[in-house]
Amino acid sequence: MAPARPAAMVVLLSDRTATSTSAPGRQGPGRSCVPPQGPSPAPGPDPRRTPQMSTTTAATTVTDTGARTEDAARLITGARERIDDLDGRIIGLVQERIAVSEQIQRARIASGGRRVNLSREMEILTHYSDQLGKNGTVLAMTLLDLCRGRV
Template sequence: MTSTTSLGENHTDPTAIPTATPSASPAPTPAGLGDDTGRAIAAERARIDALDARLIALVRDRMEVSEHIQRVRLAAGGRRVHLAREMEILDHYSSELGRPGRDLAMTLLGLCRGR
């Protein structure tokens, strides 16, 4: 799922489906629902779990790329954070997802600022 770039860094392939660590036990069928409905909900929850695993892998990949950019910028005498770029990202997420998207972007930016 990772590949080595020409810069020698490993990055997660965003198209790959990561192998998530399975829960201790499969999600139980919701109580009070028929077997078919319960199985359908359990299947959709499994899809959400797989999507969450992919999102986490993508966030980790984004963190690696951001860290590399920051190292290059600092080595060239620049600053770690590029505020104009961050505003572009906030605007993009906000225009696509509304206020919750902006909040999500803020969280991502916070995760991706130097450690």
């Protein structure tokens, strides 16, 4: 299980001014893919890699959530925990699907049959596209890719 996060990573510092002239969401000047020249940087966390907890500029709260108010940040943080939980369960289900699919493929191959069964795959593609539209087809193809050919 993912560690519990604080309800909202928001710090309201109305009298704080931005330390750089960059726009909200940017992490300051000199942000580039090319490492800076000269002596090695001082030890400690690389500020370019440190998540921005909160910056208040002109009464606008910018947090890791992208929200502009504490209420919105709290809602987003809570909803993200639910999404993390759902993603964990989805990944678990995909892993379970891979294992069951492997069992079927092994049994068919051991019986002298082929690993792949295209008519069954068509059924699955149709099921997903009926329920989720054309991206459902993409999702089903990805699932079949994950499940097929591991035996």
